Amino acid sequence: MNDLESILPVWRELEDAGAEYVLATVAAVEGSSYRKPGSCMVLSQDGRRAGTVSGGCLEAEVARRAWWLTSQGPVVEPYSTVADDGERPYGSGCGGVVHLLLERRQTVAPLLVALEAAFAARVPLTVATVLEGPLTGLRAFAGLSPGELNLPLSRVVADPLQELQKLAEESLAARESMKRNLPLQGANAAVWADYRPARPGLWVFGAGDDARPLVHLARELGWFVSLADGRSNLATAERFPEADRVTVPAIGALSIGGVSNDLAPALSGIKASDAAIVMTHSFEQDARALAALLALSSPPAYIGVLGPRPRTRELLIEAAGLMGLCDPLERAEMWLQAVHAPTGLDLGADTPASIALSILAEAQQTLAAATGLSLSKVRGERIAPAAR
Numbered sequence: 569m570n571d572l573e574s575i576l577p578v579w580r581e582l583e584d585a586g587a588e589y590v591l592a593t594v595a596a597v598e599g600s601s602y603r604k605p606g607s608c609m610v611l612s613q614d615g616r617r618a619g620t621v622s623g624g625c626l627e628a629e630v631a632r633r634a635w636w637l638t639s640q641g642p643v644v645e646p647y648s649t650v651a652d653d654g655e656r657p658y659g660s661g662c663g664g665v666v667h668l669l670l671e672r673r674q675t676v677a678p679l680l681v682a683l684e685a686a687f688a689a690r691v692p693l694t695v696a697t698v699l700e701g702p703l704t705g706l707r708a709f710a711g712l713s714p715g716e717l718n719l720p721l722s723r724v725v726a727d728p729l730q731e732l733q734k735l736a737e738e739s740l741a742a743r744e745s746m747k748r749n750l751p752l753q754g755a756n757a758a759v760w761a762d763y764r765p766a767r768p769g770l771w772v773f774g775a776g777d778d779a780r781p782l783v784h785l786a787r788e789l790g791w792f793v794s795l796a797d798g799r800s801n802l803a804t805a806e807r808f809p810e811a812d813r814v815t816v817p818a819i820g821a822l823s824i825g826g827v828s829n830d831l832a833p834a835l836s837g838i839k840a841s842d843a844a845i846v847m848t849h850s851f852e853q854d855a856r857a858l859a860a861l862l863a864l865s866s867p868p869a870y871i872g873v874l875g876p877r878p879r880t881r882e883l884l885i886e887a888a889g890l891m892g893l894c895d896p897l898e899r900a901e902m903w904l905q906a907v908h909a910p911t912g913l914d915l916g917a918d919t920p921a922s923i924a925l926s927i928l929a930e931a932q933q934t935l936a937a938a939t940g941l942s943l944s945k946v947r948g949e950r951i952a953p954a955a956r
Contacts, residue, residue, distance in 0.1 A: 571619040572687050573790050575610050578618040579680050583673070588613055590634040591676040592621050592668045595644055595699055595760055596747075599664030605745065606762050611635075621668060622647075634670050642671035642705035669697065675705035682709050687767055690792055690839065692743070696736035696761040703752055708732035710740040735761045766841055767792055768935055770928075771868065773834075773857040774847035775802035775814075778874075781924040782845065783811050789928065796834035798853055831860040843870035843931040845911060851883065859887035862903060870934040872911025872927060880909035913940065 582589045594607040602623035609619040611631050620627060626647050637643050647666045679695060686693035693711040698704050708729055731750045739746045739761035746763075749756040770786040772779050775797035786793045787810040794813045797803035803816045817830040838844070846857045854873070861867055873880045884903045888896035912926035913933070933940040 571608055571790075572683060574618040575608055576680070576684050576687065578612065578616060579610050580684070582610075582612055583677065583680070588673055589676075590638055590670060590672055591680070592630050592634060592670050594621050594666055595669040595697070596667040597664055598667075601664045601666050603666070605760070606764060622666060626666065630668065630670075638670050638672050642669060642675050644669050644699050644704070669699065669705070671705050675707075678707055678709075682712060683764075685712055686764065690767045690769060690837075692740065692766045693764045694736045694740040694761055695764070696732040696739065696759055698732070698752065699758045699760055701752065701755065701757045703757065706732065708736045710736035732759065735759060739763050766839065769794065769837070769839060769842040770931070771796075771835070771838055771842060771844040772811075772847065773797065773845065773853070774849065774874070775799060775804075775807065776847070776849060778920045778923065779847060780808065781921040782847075782927060783808050785921075785924050785928050787811075789932070794834065794837070796831070796857075797848055798850075799848075831856065835860060835864070838864070838868060840866035840869060841935065842868040843872070843935060844868045845872045845874065845927060845931075846883075847874035847911075849874075851879075851886070855883045855886035855890060858883055858903075858907075859890045862887060863891055870931045871907045872931065873907055873909040874911055874927075875909070877904070877909050880904065880907065908934075 579589065579591075590611040592609045592611065594601070594603050594605050596605060603621055607619070607621055609617055609621045609627065609630065611617045611634055613635075615631075617627065617631060621630060630647065633645075637645055645668050647668060648664075679697075682693060682695065689712070691711055693709065696708045696710075698706045706729070710733070731752060735746065735748055735750065740763065742763075743765070744763050746761040748759050748761070750759045751757075752759075767790065769792040770782075772782060772793065772795045775795060779795065783793050783795060793811045794815070795803060795808050795811045796815045796817055798817055800816045803814050805811070805814050808814055815834045817834050844857075844861055846854050846861075848854050848857070858871075858873070861871055873883065881900055881904055884900035884907075885896045887903075888899040893899050908930060911930065912923060913930045915922065915926040915929065917923040917926040930940070932938075939946055
């Protein structure tokens with residue numbers, strides 16, 4: 569599950585009650601670490617916590633020391649996961665050093681307000697944060713409108729905020745996190761611009777039994793999930809309680825351009841950074857879903873079709889015909905190179921759950937522009953066998 573899905577409800581309850589809390593955020597990592605910069609954990613005074621900042625070896629120690637460490641304001645504290653001789657060996661983790669920004673409600677409330685807004689709107693967000701000196705915890709944001717932010721800024725420092733804002737906007741434009749030393753109030757200070765991509769969405773066309781583990785796994789990953797199927801007996805909130813939205817489009821005539829008026833509600837909110845899976849097992853429904861998806865001005869980055877490739881070719885020919893295109897065969901061959909058919913990675917999957925895993929794995933790999941290879945090959949971390 570995405571950390572924010574567990575953190576935001578706990579934080580909102582504490583915030584609405586006016587209760588104090590501490591947020592621990594991974595600000596930097598030296599060496600290896602289970603969690604990466606941007607990972608968070610919220611702590612309440614009654615002992616509750618949500619989110620993680622390590623593989624489990626640091627959380628208890630962070631909770632034990634967080635309150636007195638933040639008694640004078642935000643602080644960046646190093647924690648080592650070296651098993652034997654680290655400076656603070658809290659556990660036999662990854663062998664690296666994790667630098668945590670620890671802060672209380674006064675400075676962290678604007679961050680969580682912004683994260684909540686970006687999570688709900690599914691838009692990218694950059695947070696530029698001062699990590700040292702008297703302005704530690706001061707932030708600027710890029711990616712949300714002022715109206716969406718509605719931030720309770722408690723510290724207004726005009727010049728530093730301008731410098732932070734420039735870095736936040738630069739990071740957002742580059743779509744990557746950045747670290748800089750900026751001149752703030754006469755001295756250089758370390759600033760971290762944390763780029764957070766939009767929450768991904770999965771648009772599932774099909775409500776059969778094989779869609780249930782797919783929806784479940786996507787929600788475990790923290791994705792927004794929309795499900796549509798013309799079969800009202802299958803597409804129900806009771807069968808798919810984890811879906812954010814369930815629609816039952818009628819199978820109607822397509823409008824000009826290929827977008828069905830009946831499918832429009834099912835496609836509402838879809839983004840170019842999302843993934844779509846066509847799996848109704850109905851030729852007519854699959855063809856119409858593909859026509860609607862491919863007719864979008866910005867189709868989702870990943871379109872997967874369940875079933876053999878020859879069937880998908882026929883579906884695409886039908887989709888081109890539904891869209892009124894004069895060269896359906898040529899268009900279908902072009903689309904066939906762009907869609908993922910059959911959908912999923914070759915994981916030896918042969919059950920609904922394992923097939924769902926293979927589909928989500930390929931969608932994640934595509935959206936993240938990752939290799940999909942074994943990490944031992946990508947990072948060269950495979951250890952050679954000891955000489956006999």
